[in-house]
Amino acid sequence: MLEVRNVSKVYEGKIAYQALSNLSLTVPKEQFVGIMGPSGSGKTTLLNVVSTIDKPTSGQVIIDGKETNRMNKRQLALFRRRELGFVFQDFNLLQTLTVKENIIFPLTLDNVSVKEQDARVHRIAEKLGIAHILNKRTYEISGGQSQRTAIARAIIHDPKLILADEPTGNLDSKAAKDVLETLQMLNREEGATMMMVTHDPQAASYCDRVIFIKDGALYRELRKSGSRQMFSRKLWAYCPPLGGRKMNFRQFAVKNVFRNMRLYAAYFSAAHSRS
């Protein structure tokens, strides 16, 4: 279904940064893949490349037998809205639309009939527990509700491949469980292929297979065998070497100091001269 072949991604800038290096990956049909890794390891970048939002610097992404780097911009856009569904880390809901309008947006672009739109939106909203907020505006709903709206939008057109970037990042454990079960159900019942980025081993345990990324390259891979609880425990065990939250913060703090070196230098020299 999805094949990532030797993909590299270099962010050009003052200092070029290699976010993905020669990464290859194959996901068969109807598989639910989880992606884990420390912050900044290139998970979102991978998802962007897979979802054709971003172009890889080298390598190929083949979805359902189609080589995405051979398509032009227009074809890509049509491909995205018909075959792919996304849940973004930052939702990307449209402010001027209501929740319902946000959800049906991909359908309106392709001229689906109003009746069909309504039928689908109600079915999905029931499932995700957002039926009562359909007529609200995006600034009137909570982070978790936004996330579920984004999920509803991602799946309304029955995409072949669903890509989700931390879909449970803003949810409490109960809501997260609902969302994950919805995704799992979509995967089992509708046969959708899925790729989900997450930091949470609990969430990852819903996947059939979890891939660990570090510094833009594959690091390790775990497949589910046995019950979800067992898988979850296995995943918890693997997380620390990749850096837990503490690590993340320390990394962040150190990085930050380097980033602001000149500022600090100026500050300290000023303090020095004053004393």
Add this chain to the structure above:
Amino acid sequence: MIFFVYSMLAFHPQLDFSGQGNWGKGAQTSMDVSQYIIYIFTFFFILYSMSAFLKSRKKEFGIVMMLGMSVLQLRRLVFLENVVIGLASTIAGIGTGLLLSKGMLMLGTSVLALEQPLAFYWPVRAAWFTFAAFALLFVFISLFTAVILRSGTLIDLLKGSAKPKPEPKASAGLAILAAALLAAGYIAAFVVKGVVVIMALLPVALVVSVGTYFLFTQLSVYIIHKLKNRQSLYRSKTNMITLSDLAYRMKDNARMFFLVAIISTVAFCAIGTLVGLKSFLSGFVSASTAAMKYESYAGNKEQERHTALIERELTEAGIAYKPYVIRKKYALDEEKVRRFALIPATDYERLTGERATLGEREALLFYSENVNFGEETGPMPDSFPMRDGTVLDIRENAAMPASLAQITYADVLVVPDAAYEAQPASDDDSISYVYDVEDWPSTLAVAKRLMEQLQRNGEHHSFMARAYELNQLHQSFGQILLTGLFIGAVFFVAAGSFLYLRLYADLEHDRVQYRAITKLGLTEGELSKIVSTQIGLLFFVPIVVALIHGAVALNTLQNTFNANLVKESALVLGSFAAIQIVYFLIIRAGYVRKLKNVL
């Protein structure tokens, strides 16, 4: 910069009209007044752009304040920023103004059809004046913006322009009121004629303005709302995103639309009126003035010498002419209210080339229809008593042909030669020496020389030349026309700039939104379509409204002047529309490119 160039024109030593009698004083005053208008306008314009600029930076201010910058420091920061920007732009404006001034002066010369070009001069006074005016303006605005900043809590600042707004609502009552007001105003504008126009002007303008305001704030939102409720339309293709964005923006933009529409209407009307008035006057002058005419009154001893001089000058200049001599005697009709010029039939025949075929007791009457500004002249008599007691039957009663109108302003009676001779002479009698020149514009130089030697109005004669009179008209009218055009152009440019600023204030928000939609799979074609629709509406809705207002106003004006302004108004409105289309295309292209860059 605009201001500077204008004040440079206004202060130009060669354009000092104040010494030239009433007409010149009026022109000078109008230039002064327009200078103030431009100044006030610039003030609001800069204030608006500054506050748009500040608004887009609200978030930045929020962050620095959260990091501990005090309100006072922030205000000082903004104040200083503004002062620096203001100084820099004033100096830059004067600089570019200086660079462009040569061109502007040349343009001014050609627009004014002035004879000597306006010389370039070192506009110290204009520069100082501009500098002082703008220094004051910027300091004032800086203070103002600092005050604007004070309002709003930290959270408001942090949320900045992205602060969510509820969907705008419109009331059906006010929407209907808007339609009703506009309809009433238009009907009134169409119905009134003549002098009533002046009285109806203010109330109609008021009603239409209020109507326009509600049109934008209520009716437009209402219509969009109705469109949104048509589900099958709303929920297909890009309509959803276009319409809901529009509904949001409409309310935001309504006030600006209103301003732009009214400003553009004023600009249209001002320019339309001036252009119309000018062509009306030119038409009037050229219709009522012979190519060249020497009028000799009773008792003129120099008539031979003068006519010989005219003929010699014309021949020397190689200009072909046909001379006519028309004798005129003036007489009052029975009721002694109407004054007629009596013209012998042979003179009439020679001048017009038509047969008079008059019986002994018959006359032809030609009435002038030019100068009646909507006033009714009473019925024409059907007989006319001559001084010797005979009564002439008026056989024909017709409007005056142009060749006769160029000889006299009075109504004309063509009488048999015998009856003319029988009429006793009086001091009013005169002889017109008309020189018909096919290519009359080429006589300007000759006419000027003759005018110097003969004088326009001598003791016993007067001299007129069409080329000369038109030239005079252009000279004196040009000043006013330039002023008007300039103000019109300033308003128009300002209206365009308002739209431009508005657009760029929204750019950041749009970027976020379009980036999100593109990720979801919006093609570039669809993106262009949405953006074009929105910018198109932004650009054309107020202008179309203004064009309609302007057309109605010019139509009314036409009724007042009793003149046909269709061609001129079409020209004015058409060129505005054309400029606007070009403006739209340029800005749209730039905007789409900017959006695509960040996607």
